[in-house]
Amino acid sequence: MRSLVIPLFLASASVSLANDPQLRADNIDEIINNLTLEEKARLLVGRENSASDKGVPGAAGVTQDIPRLGIPSVVLTDGPAGVRIAPKRKGDSNTYYATGFPVGTALASTWNPALVENVGKAIGNETLEYGCDVLLAPGMNIHRTPLCGRNFEYYSEDPVVAGVIAASYVNGVQSNNVGTSIKHFAVNSQETNRIEVDEVVSPRAIREIYLKPFEISLHTSNPWTVMSSYNKLNGTWTQSNPELLKTILRDEWGYDGLVMTDWTNERRPSYERVAAGNALLTPGHDWQETDIIEHVKNGTLSMSDVDQQVRILLEMVVKTPRFNHYKFSNKPDLEAHAALTRQASTEGMVLLENRSQTLPLKTTGKVALFGKTSYDFIAGGTGSGDVNKPYVVDLKTGLTNAGFTIDSRLQDYYEARKTLNDKTRAISGENPRYDEPFISRRDIERLAAENDLAIITLGRQAGEGRDREIDGDFNLTQNERELIENVAAAFHALGKKLIVIMNMGNVMETESWKGIPDAILLAWQPGQEGGNSVADVLTGKESPSGKLTMTFPITISDIPAVNNFPTGTGPNNRRNGKNYDYTNHEEDIYVGYRYFTSFDKPVSYPFGYGLSYTTFKYSKPVVKATPDGFTASITVTNTGDTEGKEAVQLYVSAPGKDMVKPARELKAFNKTAILKPGESETLTFKVSAQDLASFNENESQWQTEAGLYNVQFGASVNDIRASAPYMQKKALTKKVNNVLSLKRDLNTISPQ
Ligand code: BGC
Numbered sequence: 020m021r022s023l024v025i026p027l028f029l030a031s032a033s034v035s036l037a038n039d040p041q042l043r044a045d046n047i048d049e050i051i052n053n054l055t056l057e058e059k060a061r062l063l064v065g066r067e068n069s070a071s072d073k074g075v076p077g078a079a080g081v082t083q084d085i086p087r088l089g090i091p092s093v094v095l096t097d098g099p100a101g102v103r104i105a106p107k108r109k110g111d112s113n114t115y116y117a118t119g120f121p122v123g124t125a126l127a128s129t130w131n132p133a134l135v136e137n138v139g140k141a142i143g144n145e146t147l148e149y150g151c152d153v154l155l156a157p158g159m160n161i162h163r164t165p166l167c168g169r170n171f172e173y174y175s176e177d178p179v180v181a182g183v184i185a186a187s188y189v190n191g192v193q194s195n196n197v198g199t200s201i202k203h204f205a206v207n208s209q210e211t212n213r214i215e216v217d218e219v220v221s222p223r224a225i226r227e228i229y230l231k232p233f234e235i236s237l238h239t240s241n242p243w244t245v246m247s248s249y250n251k252l253n254g255t256w257t258q259s260n261p262e263l264l265k266t267i268l269r270d271e272w273g274y275d276g277l278v279m280t281d282w283t284n285e286r287r288p289s290y291e292r293v294a295a296g297n298a299l300l301t302p303g304h305d306w307q308e309t310d311i312i313e314h315v316k317n318g319t320l321s322m323s324d325v326d327q328q329v330r331i332l333l334e335m336v337v338k339t340p341r342f343n344h345y346k347f348s349n350k351p352d353l354e355a356h357a358a359l360t361r362q363a364s365t366e367g368m369v370l371l372e373n374r375s376q377t378l379p380l381k382t383t384g385k386v387a388l389f390g391k392t393s394y395d396f397i398a399g400g401t402g403s404g405d406v407n408k409p410y411v412v413d414l415k416t417g418l419t420n421a422g423f424t425i426d427s428r429l430q431d432y433y434e435a436r437k438t439l440n441d442k443t444r445a446i447s448g449e450n451p452r453y454d455e456p457f458i459s460r461r462d463i464e465r466l467a468a469e470n471d472l473a474i475i476t477l478g479r480q481a482g483e484g485r486d487r488e489i490d491g492d493f494n495l496t497q498n499e500r501e502l503i504e505n506v507a508a509a510f511h512a513l514g515k516k517l518i519v520i521m522n523m524g525n526v527m528e529t530e531s532w533k534g535i536p537d538a539i540l541l542a543w544q545p546g547q548e549g550g551n552s553v554a555d556v557l558t559g560k561e562s563p564s565g566k567l568t569m570t571f572p573i574t575i576s577d578i579p580a581v582n583n584f585p586t587g588t589g590p591n592n593r594r595n596g597k598n599y600d601y602t603n604h605e606e607d608i609y610v611g612y613r614y615f616t617s618f619d620k621p622v623s624y625p626f627g628y629g630l631s632y633t634t635f636k637y638s639k640p641v642v643k644a645t646p647d648g649f650t651a652s653i654t655v656t657n658t659g660d661t662e663g664k665e666a667v668q669l670y671v672s673a674p675g676k677d678m679v680k681p682a683r684e685l686k687a688f689n690k691t692a693i694l695k696p697g698e699s700e701t702l703t704f705k706v707s708a709q710d711l712a713s714f715n716e717n718e719s720q721w722q723t724e725a726g727l728y729n730v731q732f733g734a735s736v737n738d739i740r741a742s743a744p745y746m747q748k749k750a751l752t753k754k755v756n757n758v759l760s761l762k763r764d765l766n767t768i769s770p771q
Pocket residue numbers: 079097098155202281282403
């Protein structure tokens with residue numbers, strides 16, 4: 020019972036009256052009983068950091084406080100590649116830089132959950148020491164097409180990879196007693212019209228592909244918060260859909276943490292988002308508080324729904340460093356974290372080509388370093404996933420640190436262009452990624468004569484609010500193509516090599532040019548130490564062990580989802596209707612390798628692919644039935660003459676008699692430690708019968724088919740090195756709720 024009626028004007032006053040209870044972890048009920056409706060509404064509506072004096076400069080937002088009840092405001096900060104706060108503050112000579120870690124695609128490409136957990140620990144430590152409470156990460160949406168502008172923040176086209184990597188990240192961050200927000204829940208597959216677009220998806224694809232990573236990560240981690248996405252799903256905004264936020268998330272999966280909306284401004288009304296299961300509306304406006312109050316008063320929003328969400332919010336608040344008066348230092352160990360980011364980005368790099376053992380380089384020498392990006396390395400993507408990092412080691416600096424000599428005339432040429440571009444950009448505010456400057460053949464021939472080696476860096480940048488273009492972004496520009504061809508011709512004529520470094524967060528076309536250079540290293544957007552990490556791989560200080568977590572198609576039109584995606588040019592470039600107001604997922608569950616393997620289509624580089632400086636032999640595997648599925652083991656031996664690590668992927672082909680299934684699906688993966696030449700390690704895997712299930716949408720049930728499964732151990736999805744049978748004796752079914760159904764026809768594809 021409330022002992023005192025507090026007039027509204029006192030609600031946010033900084034004084035508490037003697038009789039007011041103060042929030043503790045064990046008196047949340049009492050606090051709820053003492054809150055006025057106005058105060059409850061205030062708690063459920065956040066504030067932009069800039070609209071509050073309680074936050075940390077540059078953070079994304081805050082929750083609101085109720086000082087009279089001892090409820091503090093807590094700080095929410097982006098984002099996946101590091102803590103996104105302002106590096107400088109007015110009238111303060113200290114700096115507040117945060118470590119720029121590798122982007123999501125790079126982290127996932129390590130196939131190393133323990134390493135990702137360490138990165139999470141470091142990011143969580145910076146969250147804590149910079150006075151923030153919840154990190155708005157990880158981003159874990161599925162890469163439906165290579166064209167989504169935010170793929171760099173996300174992990175994979177495969178739900179198991181995305182779910183396992185996200186859980187490791189969450190566990191690492193939260194070991195610091197700060198929170199995470201797994202996002203964006205769910206099917207936030209495009210940036211074009213992301214606030215309004217209706218993603219039209221079959222319940223099977225929703226369950227198996229788009230919700231699965233969230234479900235997996237919630238099994239093995241307990242993120243404090245989940246962020247409901249901007250888009251609609253089958254006709255309803257995900258933020259307003261209790262079928263998604265309650266029936267599936269809470270009733271089926273047992274999640275008891277907080278759901279906050281993504282940063283949604285003008286979407287009225289907002290009360291139904293509270294009823295649907297959000298405890299925090301972000302960024303938050305006064306009118307939303309009024310809206311909640313009015314709808315409680317007129318009976319459209321129940322007080323019990325409000326109380327339920329307030330309880331969830333307070334349960335989160337009492338866990339925060341703010342509430343627990345943590346004295347943050349503003350001095351995380353940036354040096355130690357720089358060493359970690361260098362290690363993580365090295366391990367995420369994928370060696371795509373290495374003809375005649377061009378790499379590792381035998382000696383350091385004189386390098387003709389081509390490509391504007393070599394001098395202007397791209398550490399991360401743009402938007403909320405960007406980090407204000409203290410520096411970026413570009414490739415020129417990384418190679419110089421490793422003892423190479425960079426051709427100074429070429430360097431001067433590129434750096435002058437960069438200065439010019441920076442100036443133009445400052446005046447025009449245009450896109451910073453200008454095209455590759457032209458270099459004449461004669462100049463390239465002269466450079467070939469004067470240098471030992473050529474390196475070209477290709478750069479791509481993408482980010483929030485915009486999807487990628489096909490021409491000049493997914494594909495090479497004409498200048499880039501000519502540069503690769505001309506440099507290769509000139510250097511090869513003199514018996515010298517060309518290496519291409521790909522500095523991007525996403526997939527690009529490779530088929531038409533991958534045969535030209537002697538080696539190609541996909542460096543991703545590797546964080547602030549990128550140039551050093553590339554040098555570590557080129558010199559052989561580290562043997563590459565990254566593998567692709569997505570398919571590199573031959574052309575963009577090979578991706579079936581591209582028929583239903585707002586591509587930058589052509590008939591799909593709309594401002595209304597198909598692919599803008601709604602997007603049909605006709606490819607259904609055939610996303611990424613599930614399509615290419617099931618429909619027998621060639622690719623440029625398959626899912627799971629990546630070369631090493633050494634070679635590995637896979638033993639005969641052992642697959643043993645358990646009461647709940649099977650365990651498997653395989654011994655990997657380093658058969659080459661350099662040390663290295665190997666990521667092994669366990670795929671399963673189902674009998675496929677009851678339901679049409681993809682040709683093979685990843686069910687587990689594992690990675691060796693560093694193996695010296697001749698050394699072996701036995702990797703183990705565990706797969707449950709439920710992991711083998713597919714979703715039968717007609718019956719609303721998960722079905723594990725009985726029969727003979729083929730368990731395959733791959734170096735990539737197209738390079739299966741060993742296999743063994745597994746007999747599932749009993750068919751299993753698991754009924755779930757019939758929700759998120761299709762509201763319009765969808766011509767889904769199927770291989771049969
Ligand atoms: C993004 C979120 C981000 C939020 C706060 C939104 O626009 O979609 O990922 O966490 O802004 O910056």
